[in-house]
Amino acid sequence: MLTRVIGRLKPLILGTAGTVFLASCATNAPQDTFQPKGPNAQKIDSLQKPVFAVAGIIGLIVASAVVYSIIKFRDKGQPIPKQSHGNPALEITLTIIPALILAVVGVFTFRTVFDLNKTSDTQMIINVTGQQWWWEYDYPTNNEYGITQPIITSGQLVIPVGTKVLLRETSRDVIHSYWIPALNGKRDAVPGRITLNRIEADEPGIYAGQCTEFCGLSHANMRMEAVALSKEDFAKWVANELKPYVAPAKDSLAKEGETVFLNQCTRCHQVNGLTREDGTPVIAAPDENVWSGAAPNLSHLMSRNTFAGAMFDLLTPECRSDVWKSESATFGEKYLAGVSEPCLNQTDLRGWLRNAPEKKPMYANPALLADTGGKYRGMPNLGLSESDIEKLVAYLLTLK
Amino acid sequence: MANIENFATPSSAMGALKRPVVTKGWREWVFTVDHKKLGIMYMATAMFFFLVGGLEAVLIRLQLALPDGKILNADLYNQMFTMHATTMVFLFVMPMTAGFANYFIPLQIGARDVAFPRINAFSFWALLFGGLFINLSWFLGGAADGGWFMYAPNSGPIFSPSHGVDFWALGLQITGIASLAGAINLIVTILNMRAPGMKLMRMPIFTWMSLVVQFLLAFAVPVITVALFLLSFQRNYGATFFDVASGADPLLWQHLFWIFGHPEVYILILPSFGIISEVLPVFSRKPLFGYPFVVFSGAAIGFVGWGVWAHHMFASGLGPVSVAVFSISTMAIAVPTGVKIVNWTLTLWGGKLWFTTAMKFAIGLIVLFTIGGLSGVTHSVAPSDTQQTDTYYIVAHFHYVLFGGAVLGLFSGFYYWWPKMFGKMLNEKLGSWNFWFMVIGLNMTFGPMHILGLQGQPRRMYQWTENRAGEGFFNLAFWNLVASIGSLILVIGVFFFLVNVFITARSGKVSPLDPWGARSLEWMTSNPPKEHNFDSIPTVRHLDEFFHRKYAEDANGQMQQIATAEEVLKQLEDNADAHIHMPSPSYWPIVLAFGLPITALGVIYSVPLAIFGGVIILFSAFGWALEPSTAPDTDFDPPSSGDTSKDVVHVG
Amino acid sequence: MNTTTTETTDSHATEHGLSTSGYVRIALILAAITALEVSTYYVDFGWLFMPALMAMMVIKFVMVVSYFMHLKFDNKLFSWLFYTGLFLAVGVYCAALATFKFFG
Amino acid sequence: MWFTLDNLATAHDTHEGAAHSSTGLSNVKLGMWLFLGTECLLFGGLISTYMLYRGRVGTGPRPSQVFDIPFTSVSSFVLLMSSLTMVLAVSSAHKRDDKSTNLWLVITALLGATFVGGQVYEFTAFYNEGMGFSTSLFSSSFYVLTGFHGVHVTVGLIMLLALRGMLKNNKVPGSRAETVEMIGLYWHFVDIVWIIIFTLIDLIPA
């Protein structure tokens, strides 16, 4: 009904709301809240657009009445007006009208709230864990989608299109909030609680998001992206994630990198299947050096194209825009190609390895860590030599 | 001014210390219990903190003007917005409204002072010391950095290891005590100290709105007191109230904060609603349209405001039932607020409008607050709010209601009541510049934030990145720059005000007795009022008593002037009361208040210091208790021996 | 609502308080209820336990407030001030607890 | 509270005879009732925190393991009876019977002190049973709630004793009966808070 009324008032609404929205729609910002790309965000959008229009109209009415009064009743030497104290009938009418408008809005709000909280037809569950200042995704086994073993990734959430995905969110430290505007509104990730958030994407593509609950120093740098792949592509992605570890060839630079990695990085980072020389598997978790107990799992680092809380691209800008702007049809293919050496964003990755806290503010300075028992939040500066970095980069490139 | 200085020569005390006997120089202010002096001190303090908070805001805007801003680092930025909000909310708007309430409520209801004058002084000093205490953290290892609602567990000792949050929590505790004491004081004053005939429904609307506000304070402050205590016990004494590892639920903090926090936003806005409800009728030459509706809608806002707090938590996973309920209750609040907007507009309607600076600010409030209120209604639609929350769209909402609403109302009050408080008129021309720069600046600053937010720029980001700014000329980079330029225009606007005050103080125009043709009781005395406010307490027969003493309807139903303000005042003077006892100055309020920051410092740094602070508090409470509020008869000058010489200043 | 119409001239409580024996009687009732309350700890009251305990708590509360604190005899404005705070507290905090699924 | 003594209207009363008060009610009494109203929100918050957390004991003792119902019942009873003696003090004060006022005030203070003493004893016992302030959410919220109440009782005690001293030395500014009555109101409030705490915390098993 609301929509029908709105429909009839269309010209007026377009006129008023247009000014506000014109700028909004023209610039194609990646986190625009008016460009839903999935049914959940769509439901919100269908609710909010009419509300914005109503609000715009009311605002215009008030402003016009004030402006009219200013012009009409300015002091032109007229006598002091009659000291009338009001008009209860008018008053009551003008109280009831807004109440009615709001009642209508209320009904639709009510419906949408429950609609968006429906979880009974979920097809895929992904556990999402916030941590200062990145997101971890953990896919429980799901035979329907070929996830025969749990998958753990970070930064980019990969989902199949047209699938009702339920995010079970929590946090390991402070409150964060998961938000991919094109897919749904925000839902806080609260430590000690599990909150539910449902997303579904209509088309393949990359959808930008951002942590929106203030979570300390690098809150501004806690970004994320949702990557929607066609079902077939998603299956390929899963297969890749489940691929066993491939050790670098003997005597390669990467092999030397593996050694550095074993010495420096595995105390925090997990690479599935990585073993020591004697064949014992290397298990980083539970991670004792980081306050919240975990660092990103790097097993398939090169299959995602951002790192460090999606603050940096793992791809060079050219390669990245190639993926981002690709046609829906070719998107999956390009995304699944992962990061290859020519496309690797060497500057930021090397900078990160050289001195992570300088690239991203983190409580990683031992001098400030007395209160946490010397535990890092974020990744510390490991004081690596340039040649170690060289080797590490070569090694990381093998983590397809 | 005749012998105002030696009017209340105080007595020798019955307490432990002698009463202050000098009422000149700085002591006149430091030991005063006069509600008008205290009101001015509140306002001066608030103004100072406005500049501090404004400076912080400008630094924020400079940092965000361009992508990857380098003016502040992440740590400093987080402190900056936390302290900006804390300063503006708790140390600027609240004290400023307390200043107005202090100064004008007794005058508007025809009283000579507040019910508890020494508590009034105590409240002011506690506020000042609390405010300074919070800001002390800047120099002692960094200010609070958790955002103004300080969500747990990010505010806990592990995630915020500096002492900033300790200073914040304890400092707000101190200002909270000040607010609570002030609220009780003013409620009793309004209920009990009204002039004869001043029925509740004849009270000026500013007094009414302040009454609602004081009730909100009285009942909301204890809630944040609890929250702050829990936080301090966690940070300083090892409790685990918000420590998830021990099984705590971080949402407890959110509930406690917002149960306080939502009534708080009405605490911030209702005084300004009150102010413009005084200003609009005066400059429309017409009574407030629908006075009872404005009164009751104010009370309704105060009441419903208690049932909506969880609209700040729509994204926190409350569950659909709670979300739906709080969503609807939030919408309900738009109805009484709408009543006010309607009544103000209808007050203008058919009036004879005089566009003084005060009037301009008041009209500005109607329009700009409505914009902010309407964006509030778009938040109240919970599903939409999950897109909006924690983006700049929220920042836009609350700056429109806070700056476009509360602050414009306060400025309206400055221009309207300046002659009353200081006997001089603020310059109208500078006032006009002040107004236009501020209104343009504020729309330029906060208007683009609607777009920024709806296009996905989250708040509380020390940097934003070109990457997510979108394409085209009108992208987020453009709007961020506009907002930052706008804030500089705001600075100029504020600057005009400061210049205006300065010039007026130096050489301003002396105000006539009734410069605006005012309507309410506070104008029925000299400018500035005498220490005892009224020579004789007027008997009230009308809403807008003063107006009705000046004007009457003639046979044709035309309003005609029947008396000048001077004549009205003369009449009061002629019937002056024989002797008037005013409360006497006292050392105790400031000493007692001083014990509070000492104790708080002790909580942070060393227990013996806290005990020392406690001793100061106890000692001064005793001294206070032993000291009569008003010095005994015999200590008065002039003695109360039936002579009628007292501070009567003849006007005209 | 309009308090100005109240015509209390003298708020001295003696005229409308209780006599000494009256106060003692109230105290005895309070003591008896307390005994009953404590007994719930030892005797199984079944489903009655919660409602009975709550009722006794409220009765004791109201008795102290009404008689010892004279609220029953005093001007209604005092009751307004106090009970506003009380009911606000009960309402707001119960609502908050309800969002934690506290009441099951 | 101490502001009982800071009353402009009273000053007018004593001097001008007629009360300058729109409602005919006393300022301090209005202020006191309002203050007690606000205290409901303070204690409500503390009680709710406790109710939310009482089952969260971590590795520490559970409420039922430490609470000593007979003991707490007795001290609750003592506090309840102090309300009786307080009201008798108020009643004597209104009759201008200084001697019995003093006597009842002292008895009230003694009963109050017994209660506080009992609380100190209980806290020590709990502590010895391994329930420190920061042991668990239950223990912290228990100590904060009952501690706040205890502080209120202690402040009441100080006021009672100070009041008695001031009555004796004839140093009460303003109306004596009213001052006694105000401190009485505060004292009763502390008692009714305990009525709630005792029921919700001790008698209802977590």
Ligand code: HEA
């Ligand atoms: C002065 C302070 C003030 C005022 C008056 C208001 C008024 C309102 N606020 Fe606002 N609010 C804040 C200060 C204020 N707010 C602050 C500081 C925050 C953020 C805190 C933080 O996160 O840091 C906030 C945040 C905030 C949120 C949470 C947003 C979020 O974080 O996700 C919500 C959600 O519902 C909200 C709603 C409202 C509503 C519905 C009103 C209503 O009262 C508005 C009513 C007014 C009108 C509607 C306009 C006039 C009415 C008419 C002309 C009648 C006709 C209208 C209709 C039929 C719609 N506010």
Ligand code: HEA
């Ligand atoms: C009454 C409240 C109030 C007021 C008046 C203001 C006023 C202003 N506010 Fe603020 N603001 C808040 C309350 C308020 N704010 C709150 C509650 C938050 C949320 C914080 C949080 O997220 O925790 C916030 C957050 C906030 C942000 C978001 C920060 C972020 O999320 O990262 C921004 C960004 O632009 C901002 C800007 C401004 C600006 C430019 C002004 C301007 O209007 C300021 C105008 C004043 C001046 C321009 C003063 C002029 C004087 C000088 C410049 C000083 C000269 C100095 C001397 C001579 C000593 N405010």
Ligand code: CUA
């Ligand atoms: Cu995580 Cu903000």
Ligand SMILES: [Cu+2]
């Ligand atoms: Cu709110």
